[in-house]
Amino acid sequence: xxxxxxxxxxxxxxxxxxxxxxxxxxxxSRWRTGTLGLLxxxxxVVTVGGNLIVILSFVLERTIRQPSNYFIASLAVSxxxxxQSRAAFVFT
Numbered sequence: 001x002x003x004x005x006x007x008x009x010x011x012x013x014x015x016x017x018x019x020x021x022x023x024x025x026x027x028x029s030r031w032r033t034g035t036l037g038l039l040x041x042x043x044x045v046v047t048v049g050g051n052l053i054v055i056l057s058f059v060l061e062r063t064i065r066q067p068s069n070y071f072i073a074s075l076a077v078s079x080x081x082x083x084q085s086r087a088a089f090v091f092t
Contacts, residue, residue: 043086044083044084047086048080048084051076051079051080051083055076055077058072
């Protein structure tokens with residue numbers, strides 16, 4: 001004959017089954033948090049690095065200092081500040 005556990009699965013009051021499910025979800029949560037943290041950190045590093053390249057090229061190369069390029073330099077500075085502030089939240 002079929003026992004109730006075989007028909008309906010483990011009882012929610014079964015301590016071992018509940019503990020195993022909690023440990024599994026905690027491990028998955030740590031992996032998810034770690035993966036998202038690494039992705040956010042990589043995005044911040046790429047953002048800061050790319051904007052530094054734009055700003056340095058604007059400062060060092062005088063031929064690109066035209067009025068239309070000042071807007072691009074201004075965007076790079078603001079994006080750099082946002083990338084740095086985001087990095088501060090990711091790494092703390």
